[in-house]
Amino acid sequence: MDALDVARWQFGVTTVYHFLFVPLTIGLSVLVAILQTMWHRTGNERYLKLTKFYGKLFLINFAMGVVTGIVQEFQFGMNWSDYSRFVGDVFGAPLAIEALVAFFLESTFIGLWIFGWDRLPKRAHLASIWAAAIGTNLSAYFILAANSFMQNPVGYRINPDSGRAELTDFPAVLTNKVALITFPHTLAGSFLVAGSLIVAVGLWHVIRNRDSADTGAYRFATKFGSWVVLVASAAVLFTGDIQGKIMTDVQPMKMAAAEGLYTTESPASFSVLTIGSLDGSREVFALKIPYLLSYLGTGDPHGTVHGINDLQAQYATQYGAGSYTPIIPVTYWSFRFMIAFGMAAGAIALLVLWSQRKGRTPSSRWLLRAGLAMPVLPLLANSFGWIFTEMGRQPWIVFGEMLTRNGVSRSVSLAEVLTSFTAFTLIYATLAVIEVKLLLRYAKAGVPDVSEQPPTDDTERPLAFAY
Known part of the structure; x- marks a missing residue:
């Protein structure tokens, strides 16, 4: 630490x-x-x-x-x-x-x-x-x-x-x-x-x-x-x-991480439950809804959603060596x-x-x-x-x-x-x-009593907190 x-x-x-x-x-x-x-x-x-x-x-x-x-x-x-x-x-x-x-x-x-x-x-x-x-x-x-x-x-x-x-x-x-x-x-x-x-x-x-x-x-x-x-x-x-x-569009790695999507898919399925490997590099088990992630991410049920591993390789080339995975x-x-x-x-x-x-x-x-x-x-x-x-x-x-x-x-x-x-x-x-x-x-x-009418003459009334 x-x-x-x-x-x-x-x-x-x-x-x-x-x-x-x-x-x-x-x-x-x-x-x-x-x-x-x-x-x-x-x-x-x-x-x-x-x-x-x-x-x-x-x-x-x-x-x-x-x-x-x-x-x-x-x-x-x-x-x-x-x-x-x-x-x-x-x-x-x-x-x-x-x-x-x-x-x-x-x-x-x-x-x-x-x-x-x-x-x-x-x-x-x-x-x-x-x-x-x-x-x-x-x-x-x-x-x-x-x-x-x-x-x-x-x-x-x-x-x-x-x-x-x-x-x-x-x-x-x-x-x-x-x-x-x-x-x-x-x-x-x-x-x-x-x-x-x-x-x-x-x-x-x-x-x-x-x-x-x-x-x-x-x-x-x-x-x-x-x-x-x-x-x-x-x-x-x-x-x-x-x-x-x-x-x-602007943060594809965030979407991929939100879905535990390790490889690029077209169409991509929405993960109801995904279990990944201990090093976070691959999928071990997944329960998915077909086409839903493509629609959520691109508006097209057959749209392409980039995976974590492909984006990591792309960012390493673009920004230099290191981990870019959350x-x-x-x-x-x-x-x-x-x-x-x-x-x-x-x-x-x-x-x-x-x-x-x-x-x-x-x-x-x-x-x-x-x-x-x-x-x-x-x-x-x-x-x-x-x-x-x-x-x-x-x-x-x-x-x-x-x-x-x-x-x-x-x-x-x-x-x-x-x-x-x-x-x-x-x-x-x-x-x-x-x-x-x-x-x-x-x-x-509970709710206050509001039936009491305020006095009509304000000259003797100090400024008071209403609550």
């Missing part, structure tokens, strides 16, 4: 941990805005209660996401300074816009939304949550544009004197075909998470508090969240299909776990809707247990999706331009990286306990 190994583990752990909060923030920001819009248009108190209820959960998650996200940027300078020097001219533009425009928009209007209840005009207050939601999604796009450069570098040139990548075409970076499909795919995954949380909390109250005066609000929440999950599941499948074809079991199984957990959430959403058909009230304990598992399933799907995305690119940190081993900070020792890794892990574990306890506490508390 050396500094490179620990630095990779640290970045992986902090990235996956941070992304536990990101999809929930992205999805809930829009869904809370939709609920408030429904209240604004109908005046139905049910929607106001749900807006404030899920808005509180959104704010808890948002705060935790901001805290953990800051650490991500620190690591570029701490453990990956050579990578930062190489790619800084390209990354600087989208990340600067994300901080100056998207995050500013997001944080400013969230503040107005928090403190503006009963103070701002209703339309202005509604506009503030929509502005915050737009800022959240814009922030995601600029960050994904930067990440997509690592998957498919465009709009740059390598300075022969400095050896650095220099930005030559900013619109090309923003319209990178990988970013254009990764963004809607990520949004769909985010709504899958947010919708699942709404279902889980609503279903718990419907089954456990059947005589509550707010049962109607919770029943609506479970139906609303279930439909969000089903639409998001369909969007995930649609965008994932397009993403697979683009991935086959860790096959990691890419193979993370790809399948991503799909399985996402589909499971959609299946439970169908069961929840079926249990409430014709006005019925769900009461099954098994359904409650499945519903409570719902938020965890798409979170796992998102996490395995990012593990697949980043691990499948290895050994490249910028595909075709910079190897991961060349991006680590040369002056940072193993002890230093291990110390920061241990510290971050312990801090994150503490924050995880706090996050879960806060979410459970306020989720169990």
Whole structure:
């Protein structure tokens, strides 16, 4: 074990941990805005209660996401300074816009939304949550544009004197075909998470508090969240299909590793289960669906999909001697776990809707247990999706331009990286306990009482946190 190994583990752990909060923030920001819009248009108190209820959960998650996200940027300078020097001219533009425009928009209007209840005009207050939601999604796009450069570098040139990548075409970076499909795919995954949380909390109250005066609000929440999950599941499948074809085009090794495809095939079969040799060079046993991989990768059932061994030989000739194969079991199984957990959430959403058909009230304990598992399933799907995305690119940190081993900070020792890794892990574990306890506490508390009218005279009212 050396500094490179620990630095990779640290970045992986902090990235996956941070992304536990990101999809929930992205999805809930829009869904809370939709609920408030429904209240604004109908005046139905049910929607106001749900807006404030899920808005509180959104704010808890948002705060935790901001805290953990800051650490991500620190690591570029701490453990990956050579990578930062190489790619800084390209990354600087989208990340600067994300901080100056998207995050500013997001944080400013969230503040107005928090403190503006009963103070701002209703339309202005509604506009503030929509502005915050737009800022959240814009922030995601600029960050994904930067990440997509690592998957498919465009709009740059390598300075022969400095050896650095220099930005030559900013619109090309923003319209990178990988970013254009990764963004809607990520949004769909985010709504899958947010919708699942709404279902889980609503279903718990419907089954456990059947005589509550707010049962109607919770029943609506479970139906609303279930439909969000089903639409998001369909969007995930649609965008994932397009993403697979683009991935086959720009990163054929990643697709081959995802399928455990060792030799080039035309047509290629989709692997339901593949067992490879211990050295990862050949297939020992496989259970396959004919033609499916060719269609997923090329759009043609008879299309050619290149295998791991052929691509390894091609890259060795193109880039020099060395291994250009990712860790096959990691890419193979993370790809399948991503799909399985996402589909499971959609299946439970169908069961929840079926249990409430014709006005019925769900009461099954098994359904409650499945519903409570719902938020965890798409979170796992998102996490395995990012593990697949980043691990499948290895050994490249910028595909075709910079190897991961060349991006680590040369002056940072193993002890230093291990110390920061241990510290971050312990801090994150503490924050995880706090996050879960806060979410459970306020989720169990239920929707707030909104019947009390605010005083008409604001002169003696201090500015107060609405939650």
